[in-house]
Structure formats: structure tokens, C-alpha cells
Amino acid sequence: MTADPIAETVAALLPRAKAELAELVAFRSVADPAQFPVGECEAAAAWCAGALREEGFEDVAVLDTPDGSQAVYGFLPGPEGARTVLLYAHYDVQPPLDTDAWISPPFELTERDGRWYGRGSADCKGGFVMHLLALRALRANGGVPLSVKVIVEGSEEQGTGGLERYAEAHPELLAADAIVIGDSGNFREGVPTVTATLRGMTLLRVRVDTLEGNLHSGQFGGAAPDALAALIRVLDSLRAEDGSTTVDGLEAGQRWEGLEYPEADFRGDAGVLDGVELIGAGSVADRIWARPAVTVLGIDCPPVVGATASVQSSARALVSLRVAPGQDAAGATELLSAHLRAHVPWGARVSVEQTGQGQPFLADVRSPAYTAMADAMRVAYPGEEMQSAGMGGSIPLCSTLGSLYPEAEILLIGLSEPKAQIHAVNESVSPEELERLSVTEALFLRNYAAG
CATH class of the missing domain: 3.30.70.360 (Alpha-Beta Plaits)
Incomplete structure (x- = not known):
């Protein structure tokens, strides 16, 4: 890691981040009452709201969305005339699937071979913790230089559109100059990547x-x-x-x-068995x-x-x-x-x-916000340049935000690199990636505020 004071602060805060992620992973927050009690999601939402209040956010609210789920909102005012950035994550998770196939319990954060295992550790409870780390690092090094909104969704994995419909009914709520979606991932560990397209x-x-x-x-x-x-x-x-x-x-x-x-x-990332062919035609990308x-x-x-x-x-x-x-x-x-x-x-x-x-999503990677992100990644990942990749998954909110706020720049980063095995058994997060991307986000916010 770089010797930047932001990086030093994030490194010092990492043990606290691990403890918080363990608390958040413990909630069995699958947004499907046929599989898990609704109270698990409600408890996770309350935890996220409490974390925002502890960080000094104002107007913190647990919002009841049209699909029956809850989203958590908070606003942190910045200096007069400063830009506003919206940070997004979701606390709901995929079901654990075959619990017997997990090496450690799916809802118990467990460190093994240098990674932290647990459902939602990367997708996307780790994304919320990443936002907290970035903001804490800024506060410890001169303060947060812009206004920040945070929205934490409660039904992203179900695709039932609760937050999208809520945002459409309250278009002023999530308005921002730039939006950071903390729910994608690097092309692979150590390769700083923004996701330019979503299916x-x-x-x-x-x-x-x-x-x-x-x-x-x-x-x-x-x-x-x-x-x-x-x-x-x-x-x-x-x-x-x-x-x-x-x-x-x-x-x-x-x-x-x-x-x-x-x-x-x-083939290696997907764990394709020897002798089994890939399907389809054209390049893998x-x-x-x-x-x-x-x-x-x-x-x-x-x-x-x-x-x-x-x-x-x-x-x-x-x-x-x-x-x-x-x-x-x-x-x-x-x-x-x-x-x-x-x-x-x-x-x-x-x-x-x-x-x-x-809806699918397509970003303009030549915008000023992407320049600020590239500069941040260059510092957080010494010797590396920002890469642009696609992601085969979907984040339905992106297209809604793009329609509501056509002037806003939307950037996608996150912890779901291939080794994370999101949506599969034994999901995990790399603490090194959590550290680097938290530094990245903090530096991006500082760069974007000054731009």
C-alpha cells in the first residue's frame, strides 16, 4: 500500500471494519420471507441505520419501499457549495444454498487462508463497510470535503424493484452530482477496475x-x-x-x-471441470x-x-x-x-x-468523475492503471438513477472479484481489496471535491 495518510488510517481501522462486517454478516438477511424471517432483514437495516447515525449522518431513515423491503438512507452535509456524492450498497444477500457445502457457517464471518468467509462478505455488506471506512479515513485527515448521501438497499438480490419505485416517487431523495455503486468488483485481485457496463x-x-x-x-x-x-x-x-x-x-x-x-x-475463475467445454460462441468477454x-x-x-x-x-x-x-x-x-x-x-x-x-447499464468512462477515480486508483494500487470491464450481473437501480439524474456520473466499484465467489457457497472477501478500495473511495471523494 501507498504511504498516503489516508491509507495509513484505513489500515489502522481494518480490525474495526472486520468486527463490524462480522456483526452485519450474522444477519440472515435474505429478502424472501419464504426462506428466512422478515425480522432478519429488518435487523440488518436497523444496524446500518445505527452505523450511519454513529458517523454523524443526518436525516437517517429506514424507508419502507413498495416491494415490502426496507432501504436505509442518510445524509452527511459538507461545506457550503460543495458537490454531493451518493454512495450505494445493499444489505440483503443471496440464500446460502447448500449449507453443508460451506467450510464454515455461512452467517459467521470466518478468517481462513487470508480471506474472510461469509454470505454477504463481498456482496454487498462488505460494500457498506467500505463506504464507512472511506468516510472515517477522510474525517481523520481533514474532514469529508463534500456532501454525502448513503442509500443501502434491502431487496437488490430479489430484483423486485422496491428501491427503484421509491426513488421514482421521491426523485429529490437520491439526487447527486456523482454516484458510487459499491456492488461490482475488480477484474481480479490487485487489478483496479471500474465496471462500465451491466447486463x-x-x-x-x-x-x-x-x-x-x-x-x-x-x-x-x-x-x-x-x-x-x-x-x-x-x-x-x-x-x-x-x-x-x-x-x-x-x-x-x-x-x-x-x-x-x-x-x-x-475456466479457472469459474471452476470449469477438465474436459468440459464452455458454452456459446465469440470471446469470453x-x-x-x-x-x-x-x-x-x-x-x-x-x-x-x-x-x-x-x-x-x-x-x-x-x-x-x-x-x-x-x-x-x-x-x-x-x-x-x-x-x-x-x-x-x-x-x-x-x-x-x-x-x-x-434495465442494463452503460457508463461514460471519459467523464471527470472517472478521471478522479483513475487518479485515486493509481495511488491505492501503486504501479497499476484503472481498467474498464463489463459485468454480466445486474444492478437494476443503476438504470433508474441514470433516468432520474441524467447529469450525474455513475461509477461502479466493489469487492466482488472472481475469488469472492458471490452467489455461491463459501463466498469471501479479500481484506487487502477492502483496504485498497476503501482508500480508493476516500481519495476519489477528495479528488472529486477538488475538481
Whole structure:
């Protein structure tokens, strides 16, 4: 690390940051009451609000958003006439998945092999702690030179749009000159990276019905239409032979211009098994940053253990489509829905329900805020220059903020580099990355205030 006083302060504050992240990770804040009690998210929101109050924020509020979740807001006034920067993170997390596959408990921050493990440690409770570290470092070195707004979302992982709709109804709340979204990640550890593009997303629940009830597969199989088999055929129609996404009418041949992602590196980052081919065509960067991608997230059907010899009367799946930058998520949703309906065989009945949607995002990396960020990264990562990459995931709020505040500059940084394994078992954060990016954000705020 550099010898800049900001960096020295962040390093000294890191033990406190670890203790706070451990407290925050302990909340099982999955924004789905079918999996975890609502009280877990409410407790996490209260913790974030308390942290902002402790840092001197004014107007701290826990906001009830239209999807039933809570967002935490706070305002820290700066010098008269100073610029305003909005800092974003989210406290809700993905479910832990297979808890037996975690080496340490998912909701207990555990240090191992130089990393801190726990659900949300990188995505994105660590992002909130990063904001706190940056602000504390500034306060200890002359003060925070601009006004700061913080918003911490409570349902980002569900894609249900609570904060987006709240912001649209209260457009003055999050207005700022620049916005730092602390929910992306470096291309890899030690490579300072801003995320220039995000894919959008849509979630559809598709159900196929063929019979009034399940039937004995010996007595009726061979003539009775199997709903599960019909659903499998529908889902298979979403991919070409090479695995490329094929949704009728949806463009899927876009190209990525910028930082490339070597296939060997991607295979290692993704943990692709030896002998297993990657899917799709074009470069890896084309496939994960520039093109749409469909994924079957889940299927409701009988488990293998306990299954009976039956023809299934009904089957259901949850389908995700990552929407390419430059495409309209609403239009992509319509195309995907029409595709699912059109490809159901045997005249089976089909219903399609949308459960989530978010627009893609494209940043202007030549703006003054990005220059300030590049200067900050050059100091926090000695010998390195800021890189620009895409991210295949979605942060629906970005497009909403871009529409509400077209003059604001939106920057995406964060802790979700490949080793973090966000959304998977054994998610972790690198404390070195937390330290460097906290320094980066503090220096950026100082640079941007002076610009």
C-alpha cells in the first residue's frame, strides 16, 4: 500500500471494519420471507441505520419501499457549495444454498487462508463497510470535503424493484452530482477496475399443465402427455447446440470492445471441470459482458429420492434472462415470454408470470468523475492503471438513477472479484481489496471535491 495518510488510517481501522462486517454478516438477511424471517432483514437495516447515525449522518431513515423491503438512507452535509456524492450498497444477500457445502457457517464471518468467509462478505455488506471506512479515513485527515448521501438497499438480490419505485416517487431523495455503486468488483485481485457496463435482467416463472392429476406411468405412460417432459423441451429450446442463448427475435451476436478475459483464466475463475467445454460462441468477454444469457434457476418437480412411477400433470421453472447492454429489458421480457409460449409441445397449457426485471447499464468512462477515480486508483494500487470491464450481473437501480439524474456520473466499484465467489457457497472477501478500495473511495471523494 501507498504511504498516503489516508491509507495509513484505513489500515489502522481494518480490525474495526472486520468486527463490524462480522456483526452485519450474522444477519440472515435474505429478502424472501419464504426462506428466512422478515425480522432478519429488518435487523440488518436497523444496524446500518445505527452505523450511519454513529458517523454523524443526518436525516437517517429506514424507508419502507413498495416491494415490502426496507432501504436505509442518510445524509452527511459538507461545506457550503460543495458537490454531493451518493454512495450505494445493499444489505440483503443471496440464500446460502447448500449449507453443508460451506467450510464454515455461512452467517459467521470466518478468517481462513487470508480471506474472510461469509454470505454477504463481498456482496454487498462488505460494500457498506467500505463506504464507512472511506468516510472515517477522510474525517481523520481533514474532514469529508463534500456532501454525502448513503442509500443501502434491502431487496437488490430479489430484483423486485422496491428501491427503484421509491426513488421514482421521491426523485429529490437520491439526487447527486456523482454516484458510487459499491456492488461490482475488480477484474481480479490487485487489478483496479471500474465496471462500465451491466447486463439487465428479467425473471419469469413458467408453468406447464397437461393432466388433471398425476397418472401411473405403466398404465398411462406412452400416451398421456407428461408436463415435466414438455417443460424440459421448452427449456431446451432456449439454447442452440453450442449452448448459445436463443430467444426468438432477441439479438445475441453483440461484441465487447475493451479488456479481454482469457479463456484459461475464465475456466479457472469459474471452476470449469477438465474436459468440459464452455458454452456459446465469440470471446469470453462477448459472452458474459455484451450478450444476453438465459439460465434455468430452478425447477419444481419430484426429487429423485421418494419419486413415484408417475406421469407428471404439472411442472414449473424459474427462468432468468440477462439482458445485454443497449437492449430494453421490457422488450426482452416480452420476447422471452412469447418464446416460452410458442415452444410448448403437444398443445400443453402454459402460463408465464414475470417476477423481476431490471434495465442494463452503460457508463461514460471519459467523464471527470472517472478521471478522479483513475487518479485515486493509481495511488491505492501503486504501479497499476484503472481498467474498464463489463459485468454480466445486474444492478437494476443503476438504470433508474441514470433516468432520474441524467447529469450525474455513475461509477461502479466493489469487492466482488472472481475469488469472492458471490452467489455461491463459501463466498469471501479479500481484506487487502477492502483496504485498497476503501482508500480508493476516500481519495476519489477528495479528488472529486477538488475538481
